[in-house]
Amino acid sequence: MKIMTCPVNGPRNISEFQWLGPVHAEDEARDETLVERLFLAPNPMGVLREWWRHTPSNTVFIAERNLISDEILRTWLKGSDADKPTSAA
Template sequence: MKRLTCPMNGPRDITEFQYLGPLRSTRAEDPSAVTRHLFYAGNPIGPLVEWWRHRPSNTVFLAERHTGTDRIIRTWLPDGSETQNA
Protein backbone atom coordinates (compact mmCIF):
# COMPACT_ATOMS: atom_id res chain seq x y z
CA MET A 1 0.00 0.00 0.00
CA LYS A 2 1.41 3.39 -1.00
CA ARG A 3 1.41 6.08 1.65
CA LEU A 4 1.69 9.84 1.43
CA THR A 5 2.41 12.13 4.35
CA CYS A 6 -0.09 14.94 4.78
CA PRO A 7 1.65 17.89 6.52
CA MET A 8 -1.41 18.32 8.78
CA ASN A 9 -2.51 14.70 9.39
CA GLY A 10 0.60 12.55 9.00
CA PRO A 11 1.05 9.41 6.87
CA ARG A 12 -2.12 8.21 5.14
CA ASP A 13 -3.11 5.72 2.44
CA ILE A 14 -2.72 7.23 -1.04
CA THR A 15 -6.45 6.66 -1.75
CA GLU A 16 -7.24 9.56 0.63
CA PHE A 17 -5.51 12.03 -1.70
CA GLN A 18 -6.34 13.85 -4.92
CA TYR A 19 -3.61 14.80 -7.38
CA LEU A 20 -4.00 18.43 -8.49
CA GLY A 21 -1.15 18.74 -10.99
CA PRO A 22 2.38 20.07 -11.16
CA LEU A 23 3.41 23.39 -9.66
CA ARG A 24 3.70 25.79 -12.58
CA SER A 25 3.72 29.54 -12.86
CA THR A 26 3.04 31.96 -15.68
CA ARG A 27 2.46 35.66 -16.18
CA ALA A 28 -1.14 36.52 -17.03
CA GLU A 29 0.01 39.61 -18.98
CA ASP A 30 1.61 37.45 -21.70
CA PRO A 31 -1.08 35.61 -23.74
CA SER A 32 1.40 33.22 -25.38
CA ALA A 33 2.74 32.24 -21.93
CA VAL A 34 -0.79 31.53 -20.72
CA THR A 35 -1.44 29.36 -23.81
CA ARG A 36 1.74 27.36 -23.18
CA HIS A 37 0.81 27.05 -19.51
CA LEU A 38 -2.66 25.67 -20.28
CA PHE A 39 -1.95 23.39 -23.24
CA TYR A 40 1.70 22.33 -23.10
CA ALA A 41 3.08 20.57 -20.06
CA GLY A 42 6.50 19.00 -19.85
CA ASN A 43 6.94 15.40 -18.84
CA PRO A 44 10.34 15.38 -17.12
CA ILE A 45 11.94 12.39 -15.45
CA GLY A 46 13.25 13.38 -12.06
CA PRO A 47 12.05 15.38 -9.05
CA LEU A 48 8.87 17.36 -9.68
CA VAL A 49 6.87 19.57 -7.28
CA GLU A 50 3.13 18.85 -7.41
CA TRP A 51 -0.08 20.05 -5.78
CA TRP A 52 -2.01 17.44 -3.73
CA ARG A 53 -5.16 17.54 -1.57
CA HIS A 54 -5.97 15.37 1.44
CA ARG A 55 -9.69 14.78 0.82
CA PRO A 56 -10.95 14.12 4.38
CA SER A 57 -9.40 17.30 5.80
CA ASN A 58 -9.39 19.35 2.54
CA THR A 59 -5.73 20.20 3.16
CA VAL A 60 -3.97 21.38 -0.01
CA PHE A 61 -0.19 21.00 0.03
CA LEU A 62 2.89 20.53 -2.12
CA ALA A 63 4.81 17.30 -2.59
CA GLU A 64 8.12 16.68 -4.30
CA ARG A 65 7.96 13.36 -6.16
CA HIS A 66 10.50 11.62 -8.38
CA THR A 67 8.60 10.85 -11.58
CA GLY A 68 10.88 7.97 -12.56
CA THR A 69 10.64 6.02 -9.31
CA ASP A 70 7.30 7.47 -8.04
CA ARG A 71 9.02 8.06 -4.67
CA ILE A 72 7.67 10.91 -2.54
CA ILE A 73 10.69 12.94 -1.37
CA ARG A 74 8.97 15.48 0.88
CA THR A 75 5.68 17.28 1.51
CA TRP A 76 4.97 20.75 2.84
CA LEU A 77 2.25 23.35 3.23
CA PRO A 78 2.31 26.35 0.89
CA ASP A 79 3.44 28.50 3.85
CA GLY A 80 6.66 26.46 4.09
CA SER A 81 5.85 24.02 6.93
CA GLU A 82 7.67 20.89 5.80
CA THR A 83 7.61 17.16 6.56
CA GLN A 84 10.08 14.50 5.43
CA ASN A 85 9.00 11.23 3.82
CA ALA A 86 10.93 7.99 4.03
Protein backbone atom coordinates in the same frame (compact mmCIF):
# COMPACT_ATOMS: atom_id res chain seq x y z
CA MET B 1 -0.37 0.03 -0.55
CA LYS B 2 1.25 3.39 -1.29
CA ILE B 3 1.45 5.88 1.58
CA MET B 4 1.69 9.67 1.36
CA THR B 5 2.31 11.91 4.37
CA CYS B 6 -0.16 14.75 4.77
CA PRO B 7 1.61 17.66 6.53
CA VAL B 8 -1.42 18.08 8.81
CA ASN B 9 -2.81 14.54 9.25
CA GLY B 10 0.27 12.32 8.92
CA PRO B 11 0.71 9.17 6.79
CA ARG B 12 -2.37 8.13 4.80
CA ASN B 13 -3.29 5.78 1.96
CA ILE B 14 -2.67 7.41 -1.43
CA SER B 15 -6.35 6.88 -2.32
CA GLU B 16 -7.23 9.74 0.08
CA PHE B 17 -5.35 12.27 -2.08
CA GLN B 18 -6.08 14.20 -5.26
CA TRP B 19 -3.32 15.39 -7.60
CA LEU B 20 -3.77 19.08 -8.53
CA GLY B 21 -0.88 19.61 -10.95
CA PRO B 22 2.69 20.87 -10.95
CA VAL B 23 3.80 23.91 -8.98
CA HIS B 24 4.53 26.84 -11.29
CA ALA B 25 6.44 30.02 -10.58
CA GLU B 26 4.09 32.92 -9.84
CA ASP B 27 5.46 34.90 -12.79
CA GLU B 28 4.27 32.13 -15.16
CA ALA B 29 0.61 32.98 -14.54
CA ARG B 30 0.37 35.48 -17.38
CA ASP B 31 -2.45 35.40 -19.90
CA GLU B 32 -0.16 34.88 -22.89
CA THR B 33 1.33 31.68 -21.44
CA LEU B 34 -1.82 30.21 -19.92
CA VAL B 35 -2.90 28.22 -23.00
CA GLU B 36 0.59 26.75 -23.40
CA ARG B 37 0.73 25.73 -19.73
CA LEU B 38 -2.69 24.10 -19.87
CA PHE B 39 -2.40 22.21 -23.16
CA LEU B 40 1.31 21.81 -23.87
CA ALA B 41 2.58 20.71 -20.48
CA PRO B 42 6.13 19.32 -20.45
CA ASN B 43 6.75 15.78 -19.25
CA PRO B 44 10.03 16.13 -17.33
CA MET B 45 11.85 13.21 -15.75
CA GLY B 46 13.35 13.59 -12.31
CA VAL B 47 12.08 15.46 -9.26
CA LEU B 48 8.94 17.59 -9.61
CA ARG B 49 7.06 19.75 -7.11
CA GLU B 50 3.30 19.15 -7.30
CA TRP B 51 0.13 20.39 -5.65
CA TRP B 52 -1.84 17.70 -3.80
CA ARG B 53 -5.01 17.74 -1.70
CA HIS B 54 -5.92 15.45 1.19
CA THR B 55 -9.62 15.10 0.34
CA PRO B 56 -11.06 14.16 3.79
CA SER B 57 -9.54 17.24 5.44
CA ASN B 58 -9.37 19.46 2.32
CA THR B 59 -5.70 20.21 3.09
CA VAL B 60 -3.79 21.50 0.05
CA PHE B 61 -0.02 21.10 0.15
CA ILE B 62 3.10 20.66 -1.98
CA ALA B 63 4.80 17.30 -2.53
CA GLU B 64 8.17 16.67 -4.08
CA ARG B 65 8.05 13.47 -6.13
CA ASN B 66 10.62 11.59 -8.18
CA LEU B 67 8.87 10.91 -11.50
CA ILE B 68 11.20 8.07 -12.44
CA SER B 69 10.72 5.97 -9.29
CA ASP B 70 7.32 7.50 -8.31
CA GLU B 71 8.76 7.99 -4.80
CA ILE B 72 7.34 10.81 -2.69
CA LEU B 73 10.39 12.57 -1.27
CA ARG B 74 8.73 15.10 1.06
CA THR B 75 5.55 17.08 1.65
CA TRP B 76 4.94 20.51 3.17
CA LEU B 77 2.44 23.36 3.45
CA LYS B 78 2.92 26.43 1.25
CA GLY B 79 4.58 29.19 3.23
CA SER B 80 6.39 26.87 5.66
CA ASP B 81 10.19 26.81 6.05
CA ALA B 82 10.37 23.82 3.69
CA ASP B 83 8.94 26.07 0.96
CA LYS B 84 12.02 28.30 0.93
CA PRO B 85 14.73 27.43 -1.61
CA THR B 86 17.71 25.54 -0.24
CA SER B 87 21.24 26.72 -0.92
CA ALA B 88 23.64 24.47 -2.78
CA ALA B 89 26.17 22.83 -0.48
